[in-house]
Amino acid sequence: MKLIKANESTASRRRVYFHLVDVTDGLTPETGEASGQPQISSDGGAWTDTGIGTLVSVGNGRYYAELTQSAVETAGTSIETRYKSANTAECPGESVQVVAFDPNDAAALGLSRIDATVGSRLADADYTEPANSDVAAIKAKTDNLPADPASNTQVNTRLAAADYTAPANDDVAAVKAVTDKVDTALEADGAVYRLTENALEQAPAGGSALTPQQVRDALKLAPSPGAPAGGSVDDELDGLATAVASIGGLTGSGALDVTITITDNLGTPLDGAAVWISTDQAGSNVIAGTKYTTALGQVAFKLDAGAYWCHRQLAGYEFDPNPAAIAVS
Numbered sequence: 001m002k003l004i005k006a007n008e009s010t011a012s013r014r015r016v017y018f019h020l021v022d023v024t025d026g027l028t029p030e031t032g033e034a035s036g037q038p039q040i041s042s043d044g045g046a047w048t049d050t051g052i053g054t055l056v057s058v059g060n061g062r063y064y065a066e067l068t069q070s071a072v073e074t075a076g077t078s079i080e081t082r083y084k085s086a087n088t089a090e091c092p093g094e095s096v097q098v099v100a101f102d103p104n105d106a107a108a109l110g111l112s113r114i115d116a117t118v119g120s121r122l123a124d125a126d127y128t129e130p131a132n133s134d135v136a137a138i139k140a141k142t143d144n145l146p147a148d149p150a151s152n153t154q155v156n157t158r159l160a161a162a163d164y165t166a167p168a169n170d171d172v173a174a175v176k177a178v179t180d181k182v183d184t185a186l187e188a189d190g191a192v193y194r195l196t197e198n199a200l201e202q203a204p205a206g207g208s209a210l211t212p213q214q215v216r217d218a219l220k221l222a223p224s225p226g227a228p229a230g231g232s233v234d235d236e237l238d239g240l241a242t243a244v245a246s247i248g249g250l251t252g253s254g255a256l257d258v259t260i261t262i263t264d265n266l267g268t269p270l271d272g273a274a275v276w277i278s279t280d281q282a283g284s285n286v287i288a289g290t291k292y293t294t295a296l297g298q299v300a301f302k303l304d305a306g307a308y309w310c311h312r313q314l315a316g317y318e319f320d321p322n323p324a325a326i327a328v329s
Helices: 114-124 132-142 152-161 169-185 195-203 211-216 235-244
Strands: 002-005 015-019 039-042 057-058 063-068 076-083 097-098 186-189 191-193 256-259 272-276 286-292 298-303 306-313 323-327
Touching: 015 076, 169 186, 256 323, 272 298, 286 298
Parallel strands: 002 097
Antiparallel strands: 015 063, 039 076, 057 063, 076 097, 186 191, 256 298, 272 286, 272 306, 306 323
């Protein structure tokens, strides 16, 4: 990856290099390609001759070409390069990243300015060195702290001096009598506890179990029998089922398996392209999609026989025509 400063004015710093080999064996250096025209692709855009000069031979199959200043005008631009002729195999050249700093300025990259930069920060900051006497006063107080954690005697002494009244033994005993009953009313049930059988036998009598309709009312279910009440869970679920049934789905609901392949103008499959199918050119009535192509540029639908419109979308590409008319038979 070659780094080039945005809007670099020095042409030699905008050079990208290529190693060209013979098309027949892919190994032998190709030496007759001087003045050939390479191409560039900026930020994943279409390949173009614009923005790069012609090849200059270095020797033994090595060449360079210079990017134009306008091609590297904006920091953050990523540029890919390539070259292909009748005599050469297709050759990817250097990749370029346009950056906001100057990779050729060693000082700006911090190789010789770090000390001066750091040394100037403390002097410029709003900082006043503390007086030695203040530091000594703080140390005198911290020296009074015990070297080891406080002992039990020290804790008891502090507690006795505090405004603290111990609870009466009778009060503690009364609380214990209540908590002891909790222990006898519960028994282990795996990882949890449950009331013992005896505790359940002593539970107060009275009351009655909920009726089925009371349970349904509590859950906001429809009366049984009867149609679901508006706003009830049953009513909402019925509406959801109807809505789902009316949707053909992303793949479509036709009888025929249809595979569509999306490529660029060079015939290279496009991965991740969005594809959807409609019955009208405007795309108002979408019957399948949106689905996305695989690494092979393919996407599958289920359609009935007939005429349709195929809509395609992928960042950095303009499909023509779009949508494209397709016939399924």
